[in-house]
Amino acid sequence: MKGKRSMALPYVVWSIAFVVIPLLLVVYFAFTDKNGAFTFDNLSKIVHYLPIFAKSINLALIATIISFLIGYPLAYCIARSRTHVQRNLILLVMLPMWMNFLLRTYGWMTLLENEGIINKLLGMIGLGPFEMINTQGAVVLGMVYNYLPFMVLPLYSILVKIDRSVIEAAQDLGANRFQVLCKVLFPLSMPGIVSGVTMVFVPSVSTFIISRMLGGGGNMLIGDLIETQFLGGSYNPYLGSALSLVLMVVMLLIMTVMNAFDEDDMEGMLV
Amino acid sequence: MKQRAVCLILCLVVFLTALPMPAAAAEEQVLYVYNWGEYISDGSDGSIDVIAEFEATHPGVRVDYQTYATNEEMYAKIVSGSAEYDVLIPSDYMVGKLIEEDRLAPLNFENIENYRYIDESFRGLEYDPENKYSVPYTWGTVGIIYNKTKVTEPVESWDILWDANYAGQILMFNNPRDAFGIALKNLGYSQNTTDPEQLAEATEVLKEQKWIVQAYVMDEIFPKMTNGEAALAPYYAGDAITMIEDNPDLAFAVPKEGTNRFVDAMVIPKTSKNKELAEEFINFMLNPEIAAANISYIGYSTPMTAARELLDDELKDNPISYPDESILEKCDTFVNLDEETNDYMQNAWIEVLAFGENDVGAIVCLIVETSAIIALAVFLIIKKRKNR
Numbered sequence: 001m002k003g004k005r006s007m008a009l010p011y012v013v014w015s016i017a018f019v020v021i022p023l024l025l026v027v028y029f030a031f032t033d034k035n036g037a038f039t040f041d042n043l044s045k046i047v048h049y050l051p052i053f054a055k056s057i058n059l060a061l062i063a064t065i066i067s068f069l070i071g072y073p074l075a076y077c078i079a080r081s082r083t084h085v086q087r088n089l090i091l092l093v094m095l096p097m098w099m100n101f102l103l104r105t106y107g108w109m110t111l112l113e114n115e116g117i118i119n120k121l122l123g124m125i126g127l128g129p130f131e132m133i134n135t136q137g138a139v140v141l142g143m144v145y146n147y148l149p150f151m152v153l154p155l156y157s158i159l160v161k162i163d164r165s166v167i168e169a170a171q172d173l174g175a176n177r178f179q180v181l182c183k184v185l186f187p188l189s190m191p192g193i194v195s196g197v198t199m200v201f202v203p204s205v206s207t208f209i210i211s212r213m214l215g216g217g218g219n220m221l222i223g224d225l226i227e228t229q230f231l232g233g234s235y236n237p238y239l240g241s242a243l244s245l246v247l248m249v250v251m252l253l254i255m256t257v258m259n260a261f262d263e264d265d266m267e268g269m270l271v
Numbered sequence: 272m273k274q275r276a277v278c279l280i281l282c283l284v285v286f287l288t289a290l291p292m293p294a295a296a297a298e299e300q301v302l303y304v305y306n307w308g309e310y311i312s313d314g315s316d317g318s319i320d321v322i323a324e325f326e327a328t329h330p331g332v333r334v335d336y337q338t339y340a341t342n343e344e345m346y347a348k349i350v351s352g353s354a355e356y357d358v359l360i361p362s363d364y365m366v367g368k369l370i371e372e373d374r375l376a377p378l379n380f381e382n383i384e385n386y387r388y389i390d391e392s393f394r395g396l397e398y399d400p401e402n403k404y405s406v407p408y409t410w411g412t413v414g415i416i417y418n419k420t421k422v423t424e425p426v427e428s429w430d431i432l433w434d435a436n437y438a439g440q441i442l443m444f445n446n447p448r449d450a451f452g453i454a455l456k457n458l459g460y461s462q463n464t465t466d467p468e469q470l471a472e473a474t475e476v477l478k479e480q481k482w483i484v485q486a487y488v489m490d491e492i493f494p495k496m497t498n499g500e501a502a503l504a505p506y507y508a509g510d511a512i513t514m515i516e517d518n519p520d521l522a523f524a525v526p527k528e529g530t531n532r533f534v535d536a537m538v539i540p541k542t543s544k545n546k547e548l549a550e551e552f553i554n555f556m557l558n559p560e561i562a563a564a565n566i567s568y569i570g571y572s573t574p575m576t577a578a579r580e581l582l583d584d585e586l587k588d589n590p591i592s593y594p595d596e597s598i599l600e601k602c603d604t605f606v607n608l609d610e611e612t613n614d615y616m617q618n619a620w621i622e623v624l625a626f627g628e629n630d631v632g633a634i635v636c637l638i639v640e641t642s643a644i645i646a647l648a649v650f651l652i653i654k655k656r657k658n659r
Contacts, residue, residue, distance in 0.1 A: 051630035217487025234617035
């Protein structure tokens with residue numbers, strides 16, 4: 001047992017140096033002012049930024065829901081296809097992630113612009129031009145596009161483990177499609193849903209480059225606000241840390257609620 | 272035992288990755304230069320490679336050249352002490368800030384004899400009045416770049432950026448200092464004002480402008496304007512020349528209210544371990560031939576008449592690069608603002624960018640969503656308990 005534990009040592013060393021200590025620094029900065037004295041000022045200022053928090057969480061939620069609605073049927077289809085086909089399909093889902101994140105988002109800029117490719121094509125058939133870039137919709141699109149694979153992969157890996165006979169049994173007992181989905185598939189795939197939702201929601205809520213590139217700068221999200229505190233004109237790591245701390249607490253709360261969905265040990269039913 | 276050894280090795284690897292790379296050959300001197308991106312002649316398009324030229328004339332010296340996108344990014348890196356540089360090329364107000372905070376080393380002008388080429392009008396500028404710490408690198412003005420096919424009326428005033436006829440066709444700087452500078456100039460105030468009332472007025476004006484602004488961007492102005500995505504945008508004179516070359520529909524105008532005349536200057540931070548070599552580098556950059564070659568690549572204006580004389584006629588007398596004295600008289604060069612003004616501007620800018628009419632809506636929406644999710648969670652838990 002002891003020997004097995006020591007196998008985790010490299011990661012423990014790594015995480016103390018690069019995760020735990022930085023996190024403590026964030027907490028320290030959040031409660032100090034420029035002279036290093038203890039203060040609650042940074043945290044109390046955050047009330048002022050409530051609408052930005054609200055906007056970020058709203059957009060991230062919408063993006064998560066859309067990713068789920070697209071990702072779940074896709075993951076199901078992949079999980080039900082033949083094994084060698086599955087491998088190729090998963091590869092295709094992952095494929096966009098081989099390219100740099102910034103480059104992909106930059107690509108959307110040229111697609112969505114007023115003089116962009118989509119509007120030019122629509123113009124040929126006499127439609128448009130539509131105002132697509134620099135809107136909140138474009139920000140949500142960017143989030144869905146970039147984080148969809150994070151939704152599909154955990155869903156796929158849980159759906160592929162669900163025995164086909166469980167579904168057949170449900171159908172034999174007279175369940176219609178909707179009932180199979182709600183009473184069998186959803187409960188069985190809950191762990192995958194929870195981790196998929198987490199993996200889309202968390203990066204979406206804290207993103208800053210997507211909102212800048214696709215939102216036109218006028219749709220400032222919480223990530224942008226934090227970035228401004230460090231790299232903007234008023235170098236204020238104290239407020240920046242306080243904002244990050246609050247964001248972490250918000251996410252922690254949301255994750256706690258999410259985990260409530262996943263309370264039961266349903267994995268026992270998986271084959 | 273074996274396991275423990277593997278463990279130890281892995282720990283070591285983890286630590287080693289965190290350590291800086293060991294220095295190269297011991298004899299080699301390394302000069303760390305930190306400059307704006309795309310701001311030096313690098314040998315592409317048949318230009319001369321200034322860095323390589325310096326290394327060739329100074330055997331045993333290697334230049335470690337790094338770039339940044341904003342003054343603030345450079346500042347954050349200097350302040351955090353995570354890197355040491357020998358030469359920095361920040362803008363005017365940032366030079367002032369670094370001087371005020373005592374982060375720069377006074378230059379030894381005996382090592383920078385080429386300083387004599389710098390024009391009188393670029394000596395002792397507001398940000399470094401005694402001229403002890405900085406040597407100007409380039410300068411330029413901020414003006415309006417516009418698309419002639421979309422804007423048929425003459426562009427003379429900053430007012431046109433508030434003209435509702437161009438709603439959705441205007442790009443604006445995504446940087447408080449520049450954005451406020453434009454608003455203040457349009458209101459007839461100084462760009463360096465510290466008067467809270469004038470700043471409040473500028474904030475209001477910027478908020479009014481928000482609904483006709485297509486996007487708040489910085490470098491993206493370049494591709495967006497050359498692609499014809501927008502009609503009007505403020506931008507830097509030096510880049511405007513390149514943009515007009517790329518898209519002849521574009522034109523550039525310096526508004527009659529005056530504008531910001533920026534100067535980027537070479538400085539040596541106090542932490543430099545190689546000050547003499549850094550001064551030699553500055554001296555090298557002031558060599559008129561090198562400066563002229565550099566300027567013709569980057570397109571900004573030179574503070575050295577001797578270098579300007581060596582430029583192509585097209586660039587030498589270009590009114591975009593070298594506007595009339597009557598316009599320059601009305602221009603301000605940014606100085607470092609006091610902390611209070613700076614904070615005011617930053618917060619006001621966040622307000623302009625982040626807040627809109629639907630803020631209350633967003634919060635209400637969030638509350639509804641949160642309660643829905645919590646209700647669903649509670650419902651599911653209760654249902655599960657019942658099933659048991």
